Amino acid sequence: xxDPVFGPTPTAPADEGELVQLLTPEGERVHHPEFDLELTxxxxxxxxRDMFLVRRLDVEATALQRHGELGLWAQLLGxxxxxxxxxxxxxRQDFVFPxxxxxxxxxxxxxDPVSLLGLFRGVDNGGWDPHAxxxxxxxxxxxxxxxxxxxxxxxxxxxGVVGTGDGDRDAAVLAHFGDGASSQGDVNEAFIFAxxxxxxxxxxxxxxxxxxxxxxxxxxxxxxYQRANGFGFPGVRVDGNDVLASYAVTQAxxxxxxxxxxxxxxxxYTYRMGAHTTTDDPTRYRLMEDVEHWKLKxxxxxxxxxxxxxGLADDDFFAELSAExxxxxxxxxxxxxxxxxxxxxxxxxxxxxxxxxxxxAQQAEVATYLSSFADHAGAGAEGGAA
Amino acid sequence: xxxxxxxxxxxxxxxxxRAMEEDPKVVVMGEDVGRLGGVFRITDGLQKDFGExxxxxxxxxESGIVGTAVGMAMRGYxxxxxxxxxxxxxxxxxxxxxxxxxxxxxxxxxxxxPMVIRIPFGGGIGAVEHHSESPxxxxxxxxxxxxxxxxxxxxxxxxxxxxxxxxxxxxxxxxKRHYHSTRAEIDDAASPGPLWESRxxxxxxxxxxxxxxxxxxxxxxxxxxxxxxxxxxxxxxxxTLSPLDLGPVEESVRRTGRAIVVHEAHVNLGLGAEVAAxxxxxxxxxxxxxxxxxxxxxxxxxxxxxxxxxxxDLDRVLDAVDRSFAF
Numbered sequence: 082x083x084d085p086v087f088g089p090t091p092t093a094p095a096d097e098g099e100l101v102q103l104l105t106p107e108g109e110r111v112h113h114p115e116f117d118l119e120l121t122x123x124x125x126x127x128x129x130r131d132m133f134l135v136r137r138l139d140v141e142a143t144a145l146q147r148h149g150e151l152g153l154w155a156q157l158l159g160x161x162x163x164x165x166x167x168x169x170x171x172x173r174q175d176f177v178f179p180x181x182x183x184x185x186x187x188x189x190x191x192x193d194p195v196s197l198l199g200l201f202r203g204v205d206n207g208g209w210d211p212h213a214x215x216x217x218x219x220x221x222x223x224x225x226x227x228x229x230x231x232x233x234x235x236x237x238x239x240x241g242v243v244g245t246g247d248g249d250r251d252a253a254v255l256a257h258f259g260d261g262a263s264s265q266g267d268v269n270e271a272f273i274f275a276x277x278x279x280x281x282x283x284x285x286x287x288x289x290x291x292x293x294x295x296x297x298x299x300x301x302x303x304x305x306y307q308r309a310n311g312f313g314f315p316g317v318r319v320d321g322n323d324v325l326a327s328y329a330v331t332q333a334x335x336x337x338x339x340x341x342x343x344x345x346x347x348x349x350y351t352y353r354m355g356a357h358t359t360t361d362d363p364t365r366y367r368l369m370e371d372v373e374h375w376k377l378k379x380x381x382x383x384x385x386x387x388x389x390x391x392g393l394a395d396d397d398f399f400a401e402l403s404a405e406x407x408x409x410x411x412x413x414x415x416x417x418x419x420x421x422x423x424x425x426x427x428x429x430x431x432x433x434x435x436x437x438x439x440x441x442a443q444q445a446e447v448a449t450y451l452s453s454f455a456d457h458a459g460a461g462a463e464g465g466a467a
Numbered sequence: 468x469x470x471x472x473x474x475x476x477x478x479x480x481x482x483x484x485r486a487m488e489e490d491p492k493v494v495v496m497g498e499d500v501g502r503l504g505g506v507f508r509i510t511d512g513l514q515k516d517f518g519e520x521x522x523x524x525x526x527x528x529e530s531g532i533v534g535t536a537v538g539m540a541m542r543g544y545x546x547x548x549x550x551x552x553x554x555x556x557x558x559x560x561x562x563x564x565x566x567x568x569x570x571x572x573x574x575x576x577x578x579x580x581p582m583v584i585r586i587p588f589g590g591g592i593g594a595v596e597h598h599s600e601s602p603x604x605x606x607x608x609x610x611x612x613x614x615x616x617x618x619x620x621x622x623x624x625x626x627x628x629x630x631x632x633x634x635x636x637x638x639x640x641x642x643k644r645h646y647h648s649t650r651a652e653i654d655d656a657a658s659p660g661p662l663w664e665s666r667x668x669x670x671x672x673x674x675x676x677x678x679x680x681x682x683x684x685x686x687x688x689x690x691x692x693x694x695x696x697x698x699x700x701x702x703x704x705x706x707t708l709s710p711l712d713l714g715p716v717e718e719s720v721r722r723t724g725r726a727i728v729v730h731e732a733h734v735n736l737g738l739g740a741e742v743a744a745x746x747x748x749x750x751x752x753x754x755x756x757x758x759x760x761x762x763x764x765x766x767x768x769x770x771x772x773x774x775x776x777x778x779x780d781l782d783r784v785l786d787a788v789d790r791s792f793a794f
Contacts, residue, residue, distance in 0.1 A: 434635050
């Protein structure tokens with residue numbers, strides 16, 4: 082578009098020409114002037130192993146939903162590289178604010194895949210300890226967590242753990258969101274606050290092209306990473322299906338944040354190969370040709386080709402990994418069933434840090450009511466029930 | 468021990484200052500709270516004394532303020548957020564209701580959310596639209612939040628410190644019309660009563676007036692006039708709106724048999740409806756008349772030149788007392 086008075090305005094959100102790539106879809110290592118990377122074969126195998134297991138995790142959870150064991154599952158198929166790459170760029174002391182689709186980052190942060198199932202099975206709203214893993218609970222409201230990330234980064238500044246030069250102390254925050262969330266006020270306000278505070282936060286946007294049924298090119302006139310310019314910090318687009326590039330770029334941005342140089346926006350350009358969630362039917366709004374196109378850019382296949390072609394992993398490696406994935410799937414199926422249903426009276430227990438007399442009284446009323454049934458098997462409150 | 472006479476605005480400032488002195492994790496966030504000291508000067512001088520890291524002039528975005536305060540609370544800080552005016556809280560509504568209120572239960576107690584959200588509320592200051600509202604019912608309706616309202620300088624001083632010390636998120640409502648209307652002696656060595664208690668502020672035996680925030684003064688004034696007419700009205704300051712502490716109210720209503728709840732918020736589904744329902748459950752056989760509600764009409768808050776017709780005043784309270792007795 083070229084306005085006669087105001088001049089040209091951009092119209093190409095989907096231009097792929099500018100993305101950082103270190104491993105082509107064909108498995109060729111390419112070099113980049115700013116984000117080059119030397120990885121040991123062991124690291125390459127670790128990346129592949131994690132992506133392979135995360136894909137199995139996702140397949141198993143999807144199957145568990147189809148079997149009625151989960152009410153819902155948000156699939157990450159196609160986004161393994163962006164998540165595993167970003168996850169490996171984190172330092173132990175960093176903190177992550179995920180969406181509800183960050184199973185790959187959760188895996189790298191040591192969150193048990195079974196505890197990811199709790200939210201989707203309906204036994205809890207997130208069963209892991211955010212502080213133990215430096216990984217917040219999943220946030221359902223789109224984009225809300227990005228503000229929390231900016232605030233957490235502001236707290237790191239006040240704790241004096243930014244820019245000290247001590248690599249074991251200096252910390253940063255990784256804030257996940259998607260292309261859909263990029264329209265949210267909270268995400269844009271988080272950009273404003275992070276710029277204002279020069280906060281150590283890396284905004285990691287997985288542009289998987291689809292916000293349920295709405296394609297990003299109808300929402301944004303420019304590539305999402307370019308929006309960072311308007312907020313006054315750097316933005317970069319990375320091949321989100323390239324685990325090496327996702328790792329390298331995130332690592333560089335996190336390092337920059339830890340050093341006190343402020344926020345960065347990373348747009349990981351990828352594709353949601355599955356449905357939005359298991360309730361969604363993408364055949365209603367997108368063409369199979371698009372999906373076929375993106376299959377050629379598969380995040381795992383390119384690493385496998387690279388490993389095999391260069392003799393960095395043998396058949397035994399892939400066979401052992403396959404067996405490990407089978408064992409993971411078997412454990413998820415078994416332990417999903419073992420997740421305990423919450424007891425009715427327990428819903429009163431953690432509403433407040435300091436329980437109110439009012440709520441304790443209501444809990445006691447419910448306990449009395451429940452115990453009035455002949456087949457009542459015990460209410461199981463953690464405390465407070467009369 | 469120091470006893471100082473001060474307005475509610477000064478008392479809030481002194482309370483904040485003391486909380487910041489006692490706990491380095493207390494930080495103040497809001498629009499214009501730093502150099503300016505807040506549009507009502509509640510945070511006057513705090514940035515000068517505690518620095519820009521602890522008293523933050525934030526960008527002008529309420530959701531951003533509350534949302535970043537969430538992140539700071541996750542890391543162990545105790546943010547005290549100022550919402551500049553009641554009607555400006557709504558951009559932050561999602562963060563307050565979906566995030567602040569739910570973090571503790573969502574995380575099964577692993578992530579407490581100690582945060583105070585101060586909101587100057589209520590009308591009567593001749594302001595433009597959105598500057599005179601009473602949104603308390605919307606927050607009292609939200610499990611996970613606690614909601615309190617102060618009505619006088621002494622309570623303002625102590626309740627704010629108690630709210631900051633609380634490990635739960637507290638919506639702290641300040642009747643802006645009374646920031647400077649009265650002064651009271653504050654003894655900073657005194658021991659305040661618990662935060663979560665309502666309180667009889669004027670004893671009586673003929674009927675019970677129940678108010679909070681700006682309407683406590685209205686009720687006390689009404690009781691003084693009624694006394695001249697030979698009617699002894701008891702006035703109770705609820706102080707805590709969520710949780711409600713209706714013990715003193717029930718004790719009073721069992722004696723008086725009549726109750727009138729007074730607030731500036733819209734009557735429909737306002738806090739008075741909850742109080743009335745509960746009194747019906749707990750004091751049914753003591754009631755001589757239905758619990759009556761006096762409040763703002765169910766209209767948007769009107770333009771300032773007509774706000775006196777909207778706000779509950781002494782006459783409307785006494786009219787309700789008459790209706791209660793006539794029942």
